[in-house]
Amino acid sequence: MTVFIKFNLRKALLITASIAGIHSFNKWKNGPSVPKEIIDKSDLTNKTIIITGVAPGGIGYETVKTLYQLNGTIILAVRDISKGKQTKQQIEQEIKTKNGKLYVMQIDLNDLQSVKEFTNNFQKQFDYCHFLINNAGIFMPPHSITKQSIEKQFGVNYLGPFLLTNLLLNLNHIKNFKDNFRIINVASRAHLDIKEKDEILYNFKDKSLLVDNDGREIGNVYQLYKRSKLANVLFTKKLDKLLQQEYLNNNLKYNKLNNNRPICCSLHPGLVGSNILQSNTYLNYFGNFFIKLFAKTPYYGAQTTLYCVLSNDIKGGEYYADCKVTPSSEVSMNESVQNELWDTSMELCKDYLE
Numbered sequence: 001m002t003v004f005i006k007f008n009l010r011k012a013l014l015i016t017a018s019i020a021g022i023h024s025f026n027k028w029k030n031g032p033s034v035p036k037e038i039i040d041k042s043d044l045t046n047k048t049i050i051i052t053g054v055a056p057g058g059i060g061y062e063t064v065k066t067l068y069q070l071n072g073t074i075i076l077a078v079r080d081i082s083k084g085k086q087t088k089q090q091i092e093q094e095i096k097t098k099n100g101k102l103y104v105m106q107i108d109l110n111d112l113q114s115v116k117e118f119t120n121n122f123q124k125q126f127d128y129c130h131f132l133i134n135n136a137g138i139f140m141p142p143h144s145i146t147k148q149s150i151e152k153q154f155g156v157n158y159l160g161p162f163l164l165t166n167l168l169l170n171l172n173h174i175k176n177f178k179d180n181f182r183i184i185n186v187a188s189r190a191h192l193d194i195k196e197k198d199e200i201l202y203n204f205k206d207k208s209l210l211v212d213n214d215g216r217e218i219g220n221v222y223q224l225y226k227r228s229k230l231a232n233v234l235f236t237k238k239l240d241k242l243l244q245q246e247y248l249n250n251n252l253k254y255n256k257l258n259n260n261r262p263i264c265c266s267l268h269p270g271l272v273g274s275n276i277l278q279s280n281t282y283l284n285y286f287g288n289f290f291i292k293l294f295a296k297t298p299y300y301g302a303q304t305t306l307y308c309v310l311s312n313d314i315k316g317g318e319y320y321a322d323c324k325v326t327p328s329s330e331v332s333m334n335e336s337v338q339n340e341l342w343d344t345s346m347e348l349c350k351d352y353l354e
Contacts, residue, residue, distance in 0.1 A: 030296045030297060030300035031270055031296060031300060031303070031322045031323075032303065032322050032323050033300065033303045033323070034303055034306045034307045034310060034311075034323060035323075038307070038310050038311055039066075039070075039310070042070050042310045043070060043071055044067060044070045044071050044072035044073075044100075045071040045072075045098075045099045046073070046099075047071075047072050047073065047130045047131065048072075048073045048074075048075070048126055048128060048129050048130050048131075049067055049072045049073065049074045049075065049129075049130060049131040049132075049133065049309075050074075050075045050077055050122070050129055050131070050132050050133065050168070051063060051064060051067075051074060051075070051076065051077060051132075051133040051135055052077045052078075052107065052109065052133070052134060052135050052136035052161070052164075053135040053136025053137065054076045054077075054078060054084070054087055054135075055078075055083070055087065056087060056090060057298060058272075058298055059135065059186075059269050059272055059298050059301040059302040059305065060133075060135040060136065060302075061087065061091075061298065062298045062299045062301070062302035063133065063135065063302040063305050063306060063309075064076065064091060064102075065091055065094065065095050066302070066306055067100075067306070067309065068091060068095050068097055068100040068102060069095050069096070069097050069100065070097075070100070070310075071097055071098055071099035071100045072100055072101075073100070073101045073103075074100070074101070074102050074103070075103045075104075075105050075122065075126075076088060076102060076103065076104045076105070077105055077106075077107040077118060077136075078104060078105070078106065078107065079106070079107065079108050079109075079110075081104060081106050084104040084105075084106075085104050087104075088102045088103075088104050103125070105118060105121055105122065106118065106121075107164070109136055109155070109156045109160030109161065109164075110146045110147055110152070110155065110156050110160070111146065111147040111148070111160075112146075112147070112148050112159070112160065112163055112349060112351075112352045113147070113352065115160050115163045115164050115167070115352065116163070116167065116352045118164070119164065119167040119168060119171060122168075122171070123171055128172055129168050129171070129172060129181065130180065130181060130182070131181075131182050131183075131184070131309055132164070132165060132168055132181075132182070132183045132184070133184045133186070133305060133309070134161035134164070134165065134183070134184065134185045134186060134232075135184075135186045135305065136156070136161075137156065137157045137186065137228075138152070138153060138156050138157060139225060140153075140221040140222055140224075140225050141153070141221065142221065143214040143215050143216040143221060143224075144214050145212070145213075145214050146159075146160075148348075149211055149212045150210055150211060150348065151209075151210055151213055151214055151215040151218075151224060152214070152215075153215075153221070153224045153225050153227070153228040154210055154215075154224065154227060154228045154231065156228075157225070157228035157229065157231075157232065158228045158231040158232055158235065158345075159345060159348060159349070161185065161232075162235055162345050162349065163349045163352055163353070165183055165239070165264075166349070166353060167352075167353070168181075169181070169262075170353075172262075180260065180261070180262060180263075181262040181263075182262070182263055182264075182265075182308075182309065182314070183236075183239070183262070183263070183264040183265075184264075184265060184266075184267065184305060184308045184309060185232045185233075185235065185236050185264065185265070185266040185267070186232070186266075186267060186269060186305060187229045187232035187233050187236075187266040187267060187268060187319070188225075188226075188229040188232075188268055188269075189268040189321065190222075190225060190226045190229050191226055191229040191230035191232070191233050191328070191329055191331075191332060192328070192329045193226050194226050194227070194230050194329060194331055195329075195330075195331070196330065196331060200218055200219070201218070201219065201223060201226065201227045201230070202227070202230060202234075202331050202334075202337050203340075204231070204337065204340045204341040204344045204345075205340045205343075205344065207344060207347070207348070210344070210348070211348070230329070230331060230332060231341055232266055233266050233319055233328050233329070233332040234332055234337060234338045234341045235338075235341060235342070235345070236264050236265060236266040236317060236319070237317045237328075237332065237333070237338055238338040238339065238341070238342045239264045239342075240263060240264040240265070240316040240317035241317065243261065243262045243263065243264065243316065244261065244316060244317075247261040247262070261316075263314065263315075263316035263317075264316060264317065265308050265314055265315070265316060265317065265318050265319070265320060266318075266319050266320070266328075267304045267305060267308055267319065267320040267321065268304070268319070268320070268321040268326070269296075269301045269302070269304055269305065270295075270296045270300070270301055270304070270321070270322070271294065271295045271296060272295050272296045272297075272298060272300075272301030303322075303323060304320050304321060304322060304323050307320065307323040308320055319332070
């Protein structure tokens with residue numbers, strides 16, 4: 001009997017230790033969440049939010065659920081209207097809200113004309129956008145180009161959101177500064193892997209590396225993904241400088257602490273077991289299990305995005321990870337590269353900015 005009791009006690013201790021270990025591991029891999037006090041005091045009634053990339057199973061979907069619960073008016077910017085309506089219905093069934101509203105509108109970031117049409121349609125229904133969350137992205141699809149013959153990952157992950165942001169800035173009449181406007185660009189720590197020696201991956205002055213070029217001579221699909229995410233961070237820093245300078249030039253009182261000006265920030269959501277893997281066949285079939293084992297859940301992957309939307313302490317131009325400011329790459333801090341990317345992007349989008 002004594003041996004039996006000792007055996008079961010040992011077994012119970014091992015099980016308890018295993019459960020505690022699993023809990024600690026999950027807490028470590030998922031990272032922090034938005035502090036409860038920020039959630040509790042947040043009310044997005046009468047705030048209009050546009051978010052791209054909202055399919056179930058992704059961080060955009062989890063972001064919408066929380067913002068909807070906090071009474072936001074949210075535009076689900078989707079490529080497929082039918083699937084978007086299903087997503088809307090699913091969220092409405094899952095989440096109870098007092099004043100939240102969901103709308104579905106079509107956008108295809110693979111096509112700059114579609115981005116332009118989305119903004120025109122938005123303008124017909126809404127007066128103002130308070131938050132833009134550029135969340136949608138693709139991850140390592142085969143080498144290909146967009147409808148305007150731009151390398152696909154650069155086009156979808158960066159240039160489409162660049163155009164959308166600038167069209168909404170024009171729509172919001174930012175020069176009059178009627179209200180705050182916050183732009184959140186979902187980037188990736190992958191941009192940190194681009195070093196100064198990798199000049200071909202941050203040469204944005206030479207348009208031949210971007211246009212009529214599927215990128216196969218520049219690098220593999222992961223290198224092209226890194227380039228697109230570096231562009232997100234560079235764009236964030238350049239745009240925020242322009243917003244701040246324009247605000248100051250208009251002699252408006254600027255309180256850095258309260259961020260009473262339009263701001264732009266970028267973020268790394270973490271390694272997330274989300275549906276972005278579907279754009280890469282190899283990873284989708286062979287790496288999915290292992291990535292999800294060590295990845296954040298989509299709920300936790302959405303936390304830094306939510307923090308950037310809800311916190312009053314967000315600093316314009318900064319790069320966030322795990323709900324705090326994190327250093328971005330040396331290349332991303334290079335003002336010459338920021339300017340080259342901006343100038344080239346304006347040139348590529350000029351026909352759609354008029």
